[in-house]
Amino acid sequence: MKILCVAEKPSIAKAVAEHLSGGRSETRNTRNKYIKNYVFDYDFGGQPWGNCTVTMTSVLGHITAVEFPSEYKDWKHPPPERLFDAPVNTVIADDKKDIAQNIETQARYSQGLCIWTDCDREGEHIGHEIREAARKGNAALTVKRARFSNIERAHILHAARHLIMLDDRQVNAVAARIELDLRIGYALTRFLSNNLKSLGGPLANLVISYGSCQFPTLGFVVDRYFRVKNFKPETFWSIKVKHKKDGIDVNFSWLRNRLFDRASVVILYERCLAAKTAVVTKVQEKPTKKWKPLPLTTVELQKMSTRFLRMTGQQAMTAAESLYNKGFISYPRTETDRFDKGMNLRTLVQKQAQDNRWGAFAQNLMNGGFQQPRDGRHDDKAHPPIHPITYAGPSAALNEFEKKIYEFVVRRFLACCSEDAKGVATDIDILYGEESFHAHGVIVLERNYLEVYVYEKWTGTAELPKFTLGERFEPHEAMMTEGKTAPQAI
Amino acid sequence: MDLAAQIRSGLQRQGLPTPTLEWVQAVLPNRNPMPPLQALIATAKARLMVVDITNGTVLDASAPALPPNLSNMEVVETKLSRDVLVQVLDIDNLTKSKWEQVEELEAIARGEQTRGREMIRLPAAGEDDDEASYSSASTQALSSAPGGARGAMGASATPKNSTHRLVLQDCKGQKVHGLELHRIERIGIGTMNIGEKILLKKGATVARGMVLLEPTNCTILGGKVEAWQKAWFDNRLARLKETIESQGRDE
Numbered sequence: 001m002k003i004l005c006v007a008e009k010p011s012i013a014k015a016v017a018e019h020l021s022g023g024r025s026e027t028r029n030t031r032n033k034y035i036k037n038y039v040f041d042y043d044f045g046g047q048p049w050g051n052c053t054v055t056m057t058s059v060l061g062h063i064t065a066v067e068f069p070s071e072y073k074d075w076k077h078p079p080p081e082r083l084f085d086a087p088v089n090t091v092i093a094d095d096k097k098d099i100a101q102n103i104e105t106q107a108r109y110s111q112g113l114c115i116w117t118d119c120d121r122e123g124e125h126i127g128h129e130i131r132e133a134a135r136k137g138n139a140a141l142t143v144k145r146a147r148f149s150n151i152e153r154a155h156i157l158h159a160a161r162h163l164i165m166l167d168d169r170q171v172n173a174v175a176a177r178i179e180l181d182l183r184i185g186y187a188l189t190r191f192l193s194n195n196l197k198s199l200g201g202p203l204a205n206l207v208i209s210y211g212s213c214q215f216p217t218l219g220f221v222v223d224r225y226f227r228v229k230n231f232k233p234e235t236f237w238s239i240k241v242k243h244k245k246d247g248i249d250v251n252f253s254w255l256r257n258r259l260f261d262r263a264s265v266v267i268l269y270e271r272c273l274a275a276k277t278a279v280v281t282k283v284q285e286k287p288t289k290k291w292k293p294l295p296l297t298t299v300e301l302q303k304m305s306t307r308f309l310r311m312t313g314q315q316a317m318t319a320a321e322s323l324y325n326k327g328f329i330s331y332p333r334t335e336t337d338r339f340d341k342g343m344n345l346r347t348l349v350q351k352q353a354q355d356n357r358w359g360a361f362a363q364n365l366m367n368g369g370f371q372q373p374r375d376g377r378h379d380d381k382a383h384p385p386i387h388p389i390t391y392a393g394p395s396a397a398l399n400e401f402e403k404k405i406y407e408f409v410v411r412r413f414l415a416c417c418s419e420d421a422k423g424v425a426t427d428i429d430i431l432y433g434e435e436s437f438h439a440h441g442v443i444v445l446e447r448n449y450l451e452v453y454v455y456e457k458w459t460g461t462a463e464l465p466k467f468t469l470g471e472r473f474e475p476h477e478a479m480m481t482e483g484k485t486a487p488q489a490i
Numbered sequence: 491m492d493l494a495a496q497i498r499s500g501l502q503r504q505g506l507p508t509p510t511l512e513w514v515q516a517v518l519p520n521r522n523p524m525p526p527l528q529a530l531i532a533t534a535k536a537r538l539m540v541v542d543i544t545n546g547t548v549l550d551a552s553a554p555a556l557p558p559n560l561s562n563m564e565v566v567e568t569k570l571s572r573d574v575l576v577q578v579l580d581i582d583n584l585t586k587s588k589w590e591q592v593e594e595l596e597a598i599a600r601g602e603q604t605r606g607r608e609m610i611r612l613p614a615a616g617e618d619d620d621e622a623s624y625s626s627a628s629t630q631a632l633s634s635a636p637g638g639a640r641g642a643m644g645a646s647a648t649p650k651n652s653t654h655r656l657v658l659q660d661c662k663g664q665k666v667h668g669l670e671l672h673r674i675e676r677i678g679i680g681t682m683n684i685g686e687k688i689l690l691k692k693g694a695t696v697a698r699g700m701v702l703l704e705p706t707n708c709t710i711l712g713g714k715v716e717a718w719q720k721a722w723f724d725n726r727l728a729r730l731k732e733t734i735e736s737q738g739r740d741e
Contacts, residue, residue, distance in 0.1 A: 227593070232734045234587045256653050259584040263563075264655060264669050267697050270566070434671055434702075485587050 003042075003049055004106045004141075005056040006130045007116040008123055010034055011325035013058035015151040016116055020054065020160060031098040034060060037106065045161045048112075048142060055106050056116075063096045063129045066182050080190040083183055092133075100133045107137035115145040115166065118331065120382045125174035127166050149382070150330040152389040185210055224490060231487035237265035239272065241430075241437050242477040245465040252430060252437035252475075258483065268435055269480045275433030280471040282429035288442060290421040290458050292449040294337045294376040295385030296412050301332065301405075304412075308455045309404045319401040320386070320409075328392045329409050334383035337376025339416075343384065346370060349417055351391045352410055361452040365417055373416035387413045408455075415453035422446040426464045432475065439464060493524065500531035501538070505689060505709075507553035507575050507661065509538060539687050539713025543577055544663045555662040561699040570694045570701075577715070578686045579665065580657035580722070583679055585649075588730045588737075595727045654678070658688065658701065671695075671702040676710040684722040685715025 007013040014036070017025045021040030028037040038056040066088050072078065078086075092100045107113065113134045117123035131143050144163035148155055188210035196203045237259060241252040259265050294300070298317070305316035320332035339345060349370065352362040376385075388410045392398060398406065423444040430437050441464035450456060494514040502508055517537045524530065541548055554572045583591070597603060654677045656668040668688075670677055687710075694707035 232589045232738065234589060234734065234737065236587070255651055256585065257651065259653055260587050261582075261584045261655060263698075264584055264653070264700070267669065267700055268671075271697065485589065 001049060001052045001112070002110040003044070003052045003054050003112040003114055004103070004110040004134065005054055005114045005116055006103060006134075007056070007058040008118050008126055009060060009325075010036065010058045012116060012118075012151060013038065013056050015325070015327060016156055017054075017056040019151075019153045019156040020056070025056070030057070030102045032060075032102065035099060035102065037102070042160070044163070048144075052112070055110070057102060057106065058116075059099050059103070059126065059130060060096070062126055063092055063100050063133060064090050065093045066090050066178055068182075068186065075190045075194060080187045080194070083187040083190075086183075088179055088182060103130060103133040104137035107134035107141060110134075110138065110141065112142045112144065114160075114163065115143070116148070117145075118333075119147055119149060120333065120380070121170050121174050124167055124170035125178075128168075128171040128175075131166065149384055150324070150389050151327045155389075181212065184212060224488070228487045228490055233484045233486060234260060235262075236260050236483055236485065237262050238481045238483065239265065239269050239435065239437075240479050240481055241272075241278070241432060241475045242479075243473065243475045245467075245473075248463060248465045250428075250439050250464055252428075252439045255429075255436040255438055265480060268433075269478070272433040272435050272478055277472045277474050278430045278432035278437070280428065280467045280469055280473075281431050281436070282427065283467050283469050284427045286425055288423050288425040290423070290450070290456075292374065292415050292418055292420050293412060293453065293456075295339055295373050295416050296387070296409065297335055297337050297376075297378065297385060298333050299335075300337075301386060301408075304408065304455065305405065309408060311401060311404065315401055316405055319399070319405040323392075323398070323402055323406055323409075326398075328388065328390055328396075328398075328406055330385075330387050330389055331383045332386050334386060335378050335380040336383060336385050337378045339373050339375075339384060339387075345373070345387075345417055348387060348389070349414065352388065352414065354391060355393070355410075357407075358411060358414055358452050361418075362414055365414065369419065370417055371419050385416075411452050411454065415449040418449035418452065419446075421448045421450045421458060423458070428464060428467050432478070493518065493527075493530070496527055497531050497534050500527065501535060504531075504535070505573055506535065506538065508550040509534070509548055510550050513548050536713075539711060540685070540715060542685070542715055543575060543661045543687070544659065549575075549661045553661050555660045556664050556666055558664070560664070560666055560696055563699045565696075566698060568696050570690055570692055570696065572692050574660055574690045575711075576658040576660050576666075576668075576688050576690055578656050578682060578684055578688065579659050579718070580684070581677070581679055581682055582655045583652060584655055585652045588734045592727065592730050592734070595730070652678070655700075656682075656688075656703070658690075666696075666701055667699065668701040668703045668708075672704045674703060674705050674708070674710070677703070682710075683712075683714030684718040685713065687711040687713045 005013075005016070007016060017038035017040060020042045021038070025038040025040035028039060030037055035058060038054075040054055040056070041051065042054045043051045068083065068086055069089060072083065072086050113131065115127040115130055117127045117130070127145060134141055134143075143166065145166050146159040147162070147164050148159035189207065192208040192210060193206065196206070196208055238257065239254045241254075243250045243252070256268075301320060302313035302316050305311040306313060309316070311319070317332065320329065323329045324332050346366065349362050349365050353359050353366060355362070386409055388406070392406050421444065423442050423446075426439075426441045426443075428439045428441075430439075441462045442458065443463055444458055447458075450458065494511050497514050497518075498508055498511065514534060517534050518530065519525065519533070525533075538548070543549055554574050556574055556576075557571070560568075594603075650673060652670075652673065654670045656670075656677070657665055658668045659665050668690075676682055689709040689711055690701060691707045691709070694704075695702045
């Protein structure tokens with residue numbers, strides 16, 4: 001029996017072929033220089049296929065595209081609004097014809113088709129495109145789909161023995177989105193461009209494109225720009241109280257924070273000074289925690305890379321994709337911030353114990369420090385949170401960005417499997433004249449996850465001296481301060 | 491004692507200043523038989539709350555006024571020697587910058603409001619132009635019950651540590667600033683009306699010409715002067731912008 005397997009991109013085809021064949025596959029070139037066919041034998045274990053000859057190949061993302069018939073090519077006629085109900089044709093994109101041809105030809109010799117596209121909506125639709133291309137070669141194909149979220153060996157072998165069906169609801173959801181993007185994008189782009197052309201100047205020969213994400217985003221950007229541009233700075237005044245006790249400097253902040261009227265602050269300040277002494281009205285000590293981070297999602301990865309790794313979101317994603325293709329981390333496009341309870345996280349922790357940077361921390365988790373990660377509220381039902389799959393040592397062939405992202409993914413994962421940081425928070429309120437002031441201090445007792453998650457600090461960790469309720473003291477210094485409001489950063 | 495005089499002494503017993511007999515006569519309903527005295531006193535009080543007390547025909551010449559020269563900034567501290575009825579002419583939230591208040595008003599004009607991190611979108615205010623829809627949105631926020639979506643503006647604008655400054659006026663037309671020394675719930679933009687009456691109590695502290703308001707030294711009696719209220723809200727945005735401009739010029 002012959003089975004055709006098709007992945008979403010060449011790197012996945014290569015990795016899966018490698019695992020299924022045990023490294024003994026024959027590589028054949030196709031008419032597309034990026035795409036290879038790997039031929040090997042594999043036993044699917046009987047449901048529905050047993051021992052088979054397998055050809056593993058791939059596509060390069062979508063094969064088909066949607067377009068309007070040629071009578072709609074003119075931007076002026078028919079008018080743009082007609083594009084909302086004009087017919088739409090699905091065609092094989094010019095640069096994908098050789099790829100579709102390869103699938104069609106291979107399907108002719110096969111009895112079964114197994115789809116290995118990524119398990120998300122887009123992947124489901126690409127799976128559907130592959131199925132259509134293959135059926136042109138052989139309408140009688142049995143079609144199955146592998147469910148996998150990373151290319152770690154055991155995971156891939158498990159997926160190959162537990163094949164499922166393509167989910168047509170997801171396929172249809174993507175098809176609807178593609179059609180809406182086409183109709184709305186074309187209609188509004190033509191409408192905007194045609195109409196703004198008449199303004200002349202730089203707009204005379206410009207395409208004003210419309211996109212359902214870019215348009216609202218532009219709105220946010222313009223809004224923020226005007227907020228900053230129109231901002232008017234104003235002066236405010238405040239009162240700060242300083243005291244020194246047991247050799248520790250304490251800064252008390254004013255409960256009113258700041259007022260935008262000088263005369264009022266002068267009056268309140270004068271009355272503080274006249275009172276001479278302050279009285280302690282509240283002393284509260286209570287245990288406090290700094291929560292460990294949630295399991296890592298794509299958005300969070302991009303945010304953190306821009307904040308801490310000096311990389312753009314794009315660079316971070318390129319590096320993460322590459323790490324995924326090499327099998328070091330799980331699929332980096334996910335919205336899920338909770339781990340499946342059935343997942344064996346300890347084995348993943350164990351793999352990191354050999355590292356000389358975070359290995360000791362991982363070993364510590366293995367020796368009883370392990371705690372189940374927090375559960376976030378998002379689950380895209382396709383991919384787990386981003387986590388390390390195998391260990392990549394300092395000598396692994398990774399570029400600088402990949403190394404940084406790998407380190408971040410590992411540290412984040414280990415932090416998730418660790419414990420919240422613990423400390424004691426102290427709150428002290430004083431009444432100075434009629435005015436209330438407040439001091440807050442934290443003493444960190446156990447750093448826990450912060451040991452490995454070097455990107456976060458527990459700030460404001462100031463120790464406060466002992467104060468007792470009702471205690472009176474003469475503050476060493478009380479100052480009236482002045483400041484100016486500033487706009488938000490762009 | 492005739493009816494008007496009885497009503498007058500009824501008001502006095504509530505700590506209110508004495509209105510003129512003519513004014514009391516004028517607010518008496520033209521009904522026979524007259525409603526019970528308690529109802530008449532309540533009516534007179536309600537009417538007193540919505541008039542301009544500087545109008546010479548309202549309060550008796552003997553009505554207590556603020557001591558002259560009270561606004562003298564040289565005087566570090568003095569106390570009021572008797573209860574004085576005043577009306578609110580202006581209210582300013584000193585905790586928020588003027589620009590922040592401008593941005594809030596403009597957001598409401600666009601039909602957007604925030605409560606915490608939640609954005610509330612009000613239905614577009616009809617076919618009116620921008621200027622008119624803004625003022626109607628803000629007055630609607632005032633007229634509805636607090637806690638409702640439209641009342642949110644007043645309620646959300648006054649967190650616990652807010653500090654307001656009022657311009658207060660006595661029956662002689664003398665003006666004085668009132669500074670909120672301790673938070674008084676009723677004081678807030680959107681919750682306190684312009685023309686609202688406050689009874690400043692004997693012993694209230696006046697520091698450098700500002701009355702320091704605390705829940706214990708003043709009673710908020712309620713009421714408003716409708717025309718002032720409307721003018722205040724209609725011109726608020728323009729006033730805020732003007733203040734910002736003039737501050738910018740000073741530097």
